Amino acid sequence: MCGIAGFWNLDGRPVNHEELIRFTNQLAHRGPDGWDIHVDESANLGFGHRRLAIIDLNTGDQPMSYMDGRYWIVFNGEIYNFVELRAELESLGYSFKTESDTEIVLAAYDKWGEDYQFKLNGMWASAIWDSRERKLFISRDRFGVKPMIYLFDGKRFAFASEMKAFLALDNFHAEYNPTVLANSLEDATLVEGAEDCLFRGLKRLLGGHCLTLNANGDIKIRRWWHTLDHLPTVPEKYEDQVAQYRELFLDACRIRMRSDVPIGTALSGGLDSSSVLSSMSHIRKSGDATMRMAHEWQKAFIGTWPGKIIDERHYADEVIKKTGVTPIYCEMNAGMYLEHFNEILYQFEELSDIHLGPWFVHKMQRQHGVVVTIDGHGGDEALGGYTWHVFAAMRDANPIRYAELALIRNSMSLTHGLDTYINAIKNRLTGKKSASNGTSWLVAQPKPFSTPAMEQDAPRLAGRDELFKMLYADFHFTHLPMVLGNFDRLSMAHGVEVRSPLMDWRLVTFAFAIPSAHKIGGGYTKRILRDAMKGILPDSIRARTKKLGFPNLDEGWNSPRGHQFIKDAVASSDFKSSSFWDGKRINADLETAFQTNDKPRIHKAWRLVQAQSLLNMFREKTEKVSAA
Structure with missing residues (x-):
């Protein structure tokens, strides 16, 4: 897991090394363990990498080369089946200098071309430079777990893991795309699954897509993954489906426990995260280990909200009791929402309601030495x-x-x-x-x-x-892309990698192949997962129907302190003079809204305050980076 960046000057400009270093180091939070750049002076191309060391701590540095320097790569993510892929490639005559999964990707690309993507079980966003063919190939995993943002004006192609990296590029100006801004403020699920980004000129390579660029500036984007083309034939009997799903789920957890650094989990007490932790414990206790499995894994981080109905500690404690892992309770309150507002918003860099819970839990994980967290994302959208x-x-x-x-x-x-x-x-x-x-x-x-x-x-x-x-849209285009984008940025803000067994492509295609009644039926949602976890998960959790998840406390903005925060923000000259909204009308409307405690209208204003605050921070950061 890392932060990656790079650009190719197609107009003949030489690479400005200082600009490339600035571009790369804008992502320092994603990779606190080191950085480096590679420049191909003959092509005017540069790669940058910020490393979060997880696999092969000693020799896995990037940018990485292969085949005597023909190929260069910057890679963000993890390939969970790299052990098996390495054995296959070695049997085909390939040799390796490192123990990393990144080198496996380069060999796979050399062997199978772009079809190598189908060989990978993992999450990734990567860029491969073929110096012989003068071709840049960029790939994003099947479901878009890892981000890839790019900018192309015909003269330069630039890419990075986050939008904020582009603030370091010469001549980039932080301005909103008005339509994307409007869509984001209306419905936050309409952003991460679309190509256009919040800031003008920036594009998003979508999940399951790849991009090829040649020296003539010809760019080709194609969709390499179609879930509907890979639905397996499932057993006819439900009990056989459950058995197969259980086997796949345990293996998905097993290969995600591969790590050379400590791993843990964020435990809510809900079905998905509890299934993940309980399965990890089951794998360890049964001696069903795998190569490169982490030695330290016994910490569960539980976000708690003392005195609130949303607090799920009592559910999480039932899982802790069964698994015997060490609980670490992360106490939060509504006051922290505004206290950390600017810090979270800058890292979040989007306008859906910012979430204190995951940001704080991942912060605590890093403070306790946990670099990898194995969590439950994807289950709701795949299984209903x-x-x-x-x-x-x-x-x-x-x-x-x-x-x-x-x-x-x-x-x-x-x-x-x-x-x-x-x-x-x-x-x-x-x-x-x-x-x-x-x-x-x-x-x-x-x-x-x-x-x-x-x-x-x-x-x-x-x-x-x-x-x-509904599930297909939520999973591929709307709700889940938002969730994945949010958690990627909130976790990587602290240098923590999130792995999601329920996002394993084998489980996803299996879920879309079974009848709907096996997803929602038998008295429950996510029916097949509940039945697959029998004997592994506490029955009280398997039978739980009330869903809470990470809360989005309105006490942060809908409180006397929050109201004053909003009033001060909308009264600012920047807000009133914005070209994106009618600042004067908003101020007038809010007077009535505050008097009547019109929560929907106040919340709408709160979202606009976020938009103005983020734009101000991006512009200020641009000035600081340029000055430096």
């Missing part, structure tokens, strides 16, 4: 863990199944606005334009969300049931 998934399943259910789903729905914590959310997803997948509920405060208005991948998949989803379509 949210209330709106139950509502989606009800839309085309027969009377008997409808009654069953109604009982499941009633056992969960209900969420408002479900019909709107479901209809929005349905419209996106069918190509229909949904009416915007954007605020009249904005100059630009949100636009219907769509990507080429969504349009490509829509005809193939037409015959699927409502739950399948």
